Amino acid sequence: MSTGTRTRTQVAIVGSGPAGLLLGQLLHQAGIDAIIVERHSAEYVLGRIRAGVLEQGTVEVLDRLGVSSRLHAEGSIHEGVEIGFRGRRHRIPLKTLVGKAVTVYGQTEITRDLMEARAACGATAVYEAVDVELHDWAGISPKISYRRHGVAYEIACDFIAGCDGYHGVSRRSIPPPALNIFERVYPFGWLGVLADVPPPWQELIYANSERGFALASLRSPTRVRCYVQCSLDDRVDDWSDARFWDEFRRRIGEEIADRVIAAPSIEKSIAPLRSFVVEPLRYGRLFLAGDAAHIVPPTGAKGLNLAVSDVFYLHEALRDFYRERSERPLEEYSERCLRRIWKAERFSWWMTRQLHRFPGDAFAARMQETELEYLFESIAAQTSMAENYVGLPFGPSTDSLRTHAAA
Numbered sequence: 001m002s003t004g005t006r007t008r009t010q011v012a013i014v015g016s017g018p019a020g021l022l023l024g025q026l027l028h029q030a031g032i033d034a035i036i037v038e039r040h041s042a043e044y045v046l047g048r049i050r051a052g053v054l055e056q057g058t059v060e061v062l063d064r065l066g067v068s069s070r071l072h073a074e075g076s077i078h079e080g081v082e083i084g085f086r087g088r089r090h091r092i093p094l095k096t097l098v099g100k101a102v103t104v105y106g107q108t109e110i111t112r113d114l115m116e117a118r119a120a121c122g123a124t125a126v127y128e129a130v131d132v133e134l135h136d137w138a139g140i141s142p143k144i145s146y147r148r149h150g151v152a153y154e155i156a157c158d159f160i161a162g163c164d165g166y167h168g169v170s171r172r173s174i175p176p177p178a179l180n181i182f183e184r185v186y187p188f189g190w191l192g193v194l195a196d197v198p199p200p201w202q203e204l205i206y207a208n209s210e211r212g213f214a215l216a217s218l219r220s221p222t223r224v225r226c227y228v229q230c231s232l233d234d235r236v237d238d239w240s241d242a243r244f245w246d247e248f249r250r251r252i253g254e255e256i257a258d259r260v261i262a263a264p265s266i267e268k269s270i271a272p273l274r275s276f277v278v279e280p281l282r283y284g285r286l287f288l289a290g291d292a293a294h295i296v297p298p299t300g301a302k303g304l305n306l307a308v309s310d311v312f313y314l315h316e317a318l319r320d321f322y323r324e325r326s327e328r329p330l331e332e333y334s335e336r337c338l339r340r341i342w343k344a345e346r347f348s349w350w351m352t353r354q355l356h357r358f359p360g361d362a363f364a365a366r367m368q369e370t371e372l373e374y375l376f377e378s379i380a381a382q383t384s385m386a387e388n389y390v391g392l393p394f395g396p397s398t399d400s401l402r403t404h405a406a407a
């Protein structure tokens with residue numbers, strides 16, 4: 001193996017998912033140099049189908065970066081969301097209740113927009129970097145090393161941002177005794193299908209049926225994204241398109257079922273459901289952000305949105321460090337993130353509990369029915385759900401915190 005170059009940057013970012021790419025752009029806008037190192041190719045990253053629902057706070061961050069023109073042209077604004085139960089659909093009017101809406105625009109498209117913005121500003125992103133390792137993050141001179149096409153590279157930096165998802169190397173580099181892990185694994189997964197067909201629904205439908213959960217979502221006026229709760233033992237090959245659509249129709253409610261077109265899938269995958277938080281998010285000069293630090297079950301549509309608030313806080317803390325040599329926002333990063341993370345964990349756990357079938361727990365089944373009845377009858381309960389679904393506020397920026405302190 002030949003030895004490649006040694007380079008230096010201010011912030012080395014591991015992972016080019018939404019967290020890593022967005023942090024890269026936020027730092028670039030703040031005049032801070034960063035290099036992104038990603039294990040897969042850019043095409044592979046763009047091929048992953050994941051989130052679809054964006055909170056207003058997420059859209060505002062993308063607006064500030066000037067990377068949202070396609071989002072506004074092609075995304076759709078949803079002012080309500082529906083819950084299906086016992087054959088009926090109940091609408092939660094988000095905008096009416098809390099004055100905010102959500103935007104439906106695929107994570108893949110955000111990733112593409114951010115990759116293009118990064119290329120346009122000439123910032124470095126290294127794809128197909130294997131054997132990424134983190135070094136000396138507990139001291140003041142951290143480094144990351146990797147191999148690419150058989151050549152070894154090293155990047156010296158001031159800080160490392162671990163934005164490499166749940167299975168990444170960053171969290172694994174920290175000695176286990178230093179990690180406080182909180183975890184809940186659910187006894188089912190989601191089987192998702194993407195298909196090019198106009199959706200026969202205008203707003204997302206989260207359905208709790210006797211056969212299990214189903215979600216009717218979309219990506220555009222000509223593309224649907226649908227999910228059904230499945231067994232953890234199921235494999236994608238067990239589910240032909242015909243079997244998927246048959247099951248989806250049985251769960252989503254008669255009125256929609258009659259209009260569902262069983263179009264061929266262009267992507268089909270199974271995701272296990274998990275709640276997971278690691279505390280703290282800072283280890284010396286290594287900062288975890290996004291799925292590297294926490295996982296929510298997708299029922300609340302919070303994972304990508306949380307990754308955005310984490311990196312927003314992280315860029316503010318790094319910006320203050322370089323501008324004013326102020327360590328305080330870096331010290332507060334973990335706590336600031338965790339306050340928002342735990343509330344999103346709570347909401348995602350609550351949505352998951354209310355909408356899925358948990359076999360063999362009769363008491364839980366009665367509580368679920370009662371909780372949903374209460375939700376449909378109570379404006380207060382709907383307002384609480386709406387407030388969480390559209391996204392809790394990011395909280396004051398470090399700028400306004402400083403203004404407060406000075407006043």
Ligand code: FAD
Nearest residue numbers: 015017018019039051052053164165290291302303304305
């Ligand atoms: P990732 O997207 O996982 O990116 C991490 C990157 O790091 C990857 O590109 C990976 O290849 C790279 N990497 C990993 N290991 C290494 C390594 N060793 N070296 C270098 N690079 C590495 N969220 C929402 O907000 N709304 C939704 O509607 C929603 N729906 C979802 C539906 C499903 C089915 C799923 C599975 C998730 C959904 N999410 C949703 C969650 C959302 O997709 C994730 O929370 C989001 O991708 C997190 O972004 P990230 O950048 O932190 O991690």
Ligand code: PHB
Nearest residue numbers: 051052217225298299301
């Ligand atoms: C999606 O469109 O992929 C989606 C929408 C809402 C969710 C989860 C996933 O809660």
